[in-house]
Structures are given as C-alpha cells and as structure tokens.
Amino acid sequence: xxxxxxxxxxxxxxxxxxxxxxxxxxxxxxxxxxxxxxxxxxxxxxxxxxxxxxxxxxxxxxxxxxxxxxxxxxxxxxxxxxxxxxxxxxxxxxxxxxxxxxxxxxxxxxxxxxxxxxxxxxxxxxxxxxxxxxxxxxxxxxxxxxxxxxxxxxxxxxxxxxxxxxxxxxxxxxxxxxxxxxxxxxxxxxxxxxxxxxxxxxxxxxxxxxxxxxxxxxxxxxx
Ligand SMILES: [Zn+2]
Numbered sequence: 001x002x003x004x005x006x007x008x009x010x011x012x013x014x015x016x017x018x019x020x021x022x023x024x025x026x027x028x029x030x031x032x033x034x035x036x037x038x039x040x041x042x043x044x045x046x047x048x049x050x051x052x053x054x055x056x057x058x059x060x061x062x063x064x065x066x067x068x069x070x071x072x073x074x075x076x077x078x079x080x081x082x083x084x085x086x087x088x089x090x091x092x093x094x095x096x097x098x099x100x101x102x103x104x105x106x107x108x109x110x111x112x113x114x115x116x117x118x119x120x121x122x123x124x125x126x127x128x129x130x131x132x133x134x135x136x137x138x139x140x141x142x143x144x145x146x147x148x149x150x151x152x153x154x155x156x157x158x159x160x161x162x163x164x165x166x167x168x169x170x171x172x173x174x175x176x177x178x179x180x181x182x183x184x185x186x187x188x189x190x191x192x193x194x195x196x197x198x199x200x201x202x203x204x205x206x207x208x209x210x211x212x213x214x215x216x217x218x219x220x221x222x223x
Contacts, residue, residue: 002221004083010116011177013123014199020085022207030080034088037070064095068102093183111217113188116199120174128167131159
C-alpha cells in the first residue's frame with residue numbers, strides 16, 4: 001500500500017484537529033503534533049527530550065534540527081508505515097526544506113500539504129463566541145448557547161470570554177498566521193503538493209472532500 005504523508009495547514013479555529021482525527025481513522029495514519037511530540041519526548045526522558053527540556057526551560061524555542069530529529073524518529077516507527085499527519089510543523093520555508101530532506105533520508109516524501117482554509121471573519125466569529133465558566137464548561141453564543149445568557153447550565157456560575165478569545169487577540173494571531181503561512185502555501189503550491197479545502201463548510205462536508213481527495217492521491221501513487 002502506498003503511503004499518505006501529510007502536513008496540515010490552516011488558521012486557528014479551522015477545525016484541523018477534528019479533521020485530523022477522522023483522517024487518522026480513515027487511512028490508519030499516525031498523528032504527530034509538535035506539542036505532543038515534545039511533551040512525550042520530555043516525559044520519556046529520551047536524549048532528544050532532555051535536550052528539548054533544557055532549551056525550553058531556558059525560555060528558548062526548540063531549534064529546527066531538534067524538531068526534525070524528533071520527527072525522523074516518529075516517522076520511522078511502525079505505526080507511521082502507512083503514513084502520517086504532521087500538525088504544527090513546518091511553520092517556515094526553511095523548516096519545510098528540512099522536512100523534505102529528512103523524509104528523503106528515510107526514502108520517503110510528502111504526499112500533500114492539506115490546507116483547511118477559513119476566512120478571517122469566520123475565524124473571529126467562531127473563536128470570539130466561546131464562553132467558559134470557572135469550572136471549564138464551554139459554550140458558544142451562536143453554535144452552543146447556554147439556556148440563560150452568560151450563566152453555566154451545569155452549575156449556575158457566570159460565563160466569561162477568555163482573553164485569548166477576544167476579537168483583537170484573534171486578529172493579532174491571524175496576522176501572525178498569515179505572515180508565517182502564506183510563504184508555505186506558496187512553497188507547497190509550487191511543488192504541486194498543495195490541496196486546499198474550504199473549512200467554512202460544515203465539518204462532515206470538509207471531511208468528505210479531504211477523504212475523497214486523499215483516496216485519489218493514494219490510488220495515483222500506487223500506479
Ligand atoms: Zn460550569
């Protein structure tokens with residue numbers, strides 16, 4: 001069987017996690033998010049994990065080489081034999097080059113960069129509607145409203161908007177996202193690897209589109 005080696009791109013609030021979870025089941029892929037990989041390596045106390053911990057404890061960003069070493073180890077494990085979804089990496093063009101080289105060293109290559117695209121206004125609408133109670137119960141003013149405005153259904157506590165969910169904070173994150181991601185989108189487009197999906201559609205529909213596209217890609221790879 002041919003592999004599906006994927007990177008996942010998209011703004012916050014695009015539902016990437018949901019889509020990744022479904023694709024993992026559809027195609028029996030391994031799922032690697034950079035956050036999880038780092039946490040796991042640190043917890044397991046591997047050599048890479050110890051290095052990463054030292055760097056993060058000093059308040060520095062984990063360098064690309066170390067991330068690529070982590071990815072190399074994960075991709076080489078048996079559960080990634082049919083392919084993988086990489087979430088959170090690459091974020092820059094040099095990282096994308098590094099990933100291509102790392103995969104090539106393993107005799108593999110990227111099948112596609114899956115972009116779940118959502119317009120900025122829709123991201124703001126999705127994220128800024130979130131409300132939480134002090135115990136962590138979560139609502140959405142539009143998609144999952146509480147029975148009474150600003151009061152938790154479960155414990156009657158007042159609901160509030162997290163600072164992270166304030167529209168001005170979301171706009172700032174989106175600016176960073178665009179500045180970082182647009183060169184990557186272009187990079188993968190130029191290499192014929194970009195597959196763009198309309199993430200403003202309902203999640204089930206987005207999933208159907210992605211699954212159909214990937215199934216076709218897998219067939220093509222086998223020919
Ligand atoms: Zn509550």
